[in-house]
Amino acid sequence: MASKINTVKGTREFYPEEMALRNYLYEKVGVAARSFGYQEYDGPFIEPIDLYAAKSGEELVKKQSFTFEDRGGDLVTLRPELTPSLARMIAAKQGELTFPARWWSFGPFWRYEQPQKGRTREFFQWNIDMLGVSSPEADAELIAVGANFLRSVRLDPQQATIYVNNRRLMDAEFDALKIPSEKRMDVSNLVDRRTKMEPAKWDAYALELALDQTQLNGLKDVLGNLDLWKKSDELVRLFATLEALGVKEYVKFDPNIMRGILYYTGTVFEAFDNSGSVKRAILGGGRYDNLLEDVGGQPLSGVGFAMGDVVMGIVLQEKGLLPEFIPSPAPVLVTIFDETLIRDSYALAAEFRNAGLNVLCYPEPAKLQKQFKFADKMKARIVVTLGPDEVAKGLVAVKNLVNSEQVTVKRDAALELIKGLLAGA
RNA sequence: GAGCCUGUAGCUCAACGGCAGAGCGCCACACUGUGGAUGUGGAUGUUGAGGGUUCGAAACCCUUCAGGCUCCCCA
Structure with missing residues (x-):
């Protein structure tokens, strides 16, 4: 062990x-x-001990610093x-x-x-x-x-x-x-x-x-x-x-x-x-x-x-003044519908990234429910789904997690829609 | 460097010599193409570590590590 x-x-x-x-x-x-x-x-993060000994009390420096001898025999301190x-x-x-x-x-x-x-x-x-x-x-x-x-x-x-x-x-x-x-x-x-x-x-x-x-x-x-x-x-x-x-x-x-x-x-x-x-x-x-x-x-x-x-x-x-912590820097998640559509989702995510968006993908096929839960936990604001129905018609489903509204648009129009949603809220 | 207090599930804590538990969280299902809510079910521990006392230790004793509160110090 x-x-x-x-x-x-x-x-x-x-x-x-x-x-x-x-x-x-x-x-x-x-x-x-x-x-x-x-x-x-x-x-520098490391300094000769003498830099501090010159001015501060020597006891203070020796007792309350991380001091050690380097390989050349010089006394240095963090x-x-x-x-x-x-x-x-x-x-x-x-x-x-x-x-x-x-x-x-x-x-x-x-x-x-x-x-x-x-x-x-x-x-x-x-x-x-x-x-x-x-x-x-x-x-x-x-x-x-x-x-x-x-x-x-x-x-x-x-x-x-x-x-x-x-x-x-x-x-x-x-x-x-x-x-x-x-x-x-x-x-x-x-x-x-x-x-x-x-x-x-x-x-x-x-x-x-x-x-x-x-x-x-x-x-x-x-x-x-x-x-x-x-x-x-x-x-x-x-x-x-x-x-x-x-x-x-x-x-x-x-x-x-x-x-x-x-x-x-x-x-x-x-x-x-x-x-x-x-x-x-x-x-x-x-x-x-x-x-x-x-x-x-x-x-x-x-x-x-x-x-x-x-x-x-x-x-x-x-005082409760800590800034809100966002677990993921990506506000957009692209789901993986099933094994046959992994590459389609990854290609779509890559297009979004090339356009400057931070995008998260689920790294293996999983139930959509699980992927949506994950998106929610990551405080993502938008989930994009590319299932068989959408692929067949050249569409993508874009859901706004903030207000639960989902719209299906042509694949080419998705990027502008997402950018608009992110800028709007 | 000195004194005191505290370490139990992922988190907050209970049990205080006699079967290690609760809430929250987590996982699954209800809901096989959609998050937060609800319900049902489920998993999880060398009780910080090491030694001792005892028929029996999470509990008592010793050691050690970590954290906290004082003293000291705070460049």
Whole structure:
């Protein structure tokens, strides 16, 4: 007995239905990106580990990446993110590219983590970035791309919201609270955790990090102040631009959004599903002003975000927003009446295909009832039958499964009739 | 890397030491040249895998794999 080989933990098999969703997301992110003039690109799926070690915490890279030695003895890894590859690609052609550069990508990534709801070890991610400009208007554009995408998959602003904050603003507030610079990382983490912990525990944790009571009270005031954005010129301009771009209702200021990522310097944002079971961010990003220097380029600032397909898929599924799955790409089925007429049906189907139609044939003689049932299951819209009566008179029977009407027409007229029916409905 | 929960028919689940079941789906027929509806009948399981306890294990114990929920992390 052959032993069953399982899939690698955390990887995914895309049956046609899942593949359809993946392609649907690919289509929608592409439409949103192109509508703002972004070009598609991609990087290698395998990268030297050093590309990530340069910028990210080394432990993180070693523990949470699929890393291995290639046959030449070099340490390589399945890419856990795209931004470093992007930074290198931009840096390599920095002199010849025209800025601002607007690029997007949708491809596979791997992270060696514990699979949970909304998190797998293999996933697809949309990355979109604008490089070479540092302005709140550029930040607003990226947020608008995200909002337009959410709208295009029929998530309304009550269901999905993009929460925005600004690192520079928060730094100014931390300055005012006299929080020393070496504590900033810890405080960022603290803020990130606030929604996950009970208030009393969070307070205790904050004091444990050596904040004094005055600082803690000040921090809570800051995090509860939804008008804080008015103190930031960048955010004032950002929100004004979002209004002009027609996406204001998707965006809210939230001083609790920090993002753990080291390289963000200004605007940061994350989108969440407000009502579903997934507490993870749908998408997240921000402005990074120093990234290119890390890979040997001249200083160049950028803004961008990433969105994973796993959380997005769960959100759409929970809200009943998945696109309808059609089991067959062929809307037309030509039946096989019996063994003597197989070739006639196949020849007719070939004619339809040559005219550009997608056509399904039953691959062996079977009862017509069975073939019609099959057509119904495949969600075909038209069934063409070529039986002895029709052949004798040079006719074909064309049935519209949507309204159950069947007409018999001359064989030569069938193609136009079918095209008309398909175009009509 | 740590803790807890769950794996039973294709799917959703029941049986909780004593003959492995239901609904849905599937197949056939009613309807031998026509889908969705209805009715009747039918098939389907090494109870995730491996070991142990027991007269007897889907159930109890151990190991392992997979999934889920937390912690951690989330580039």
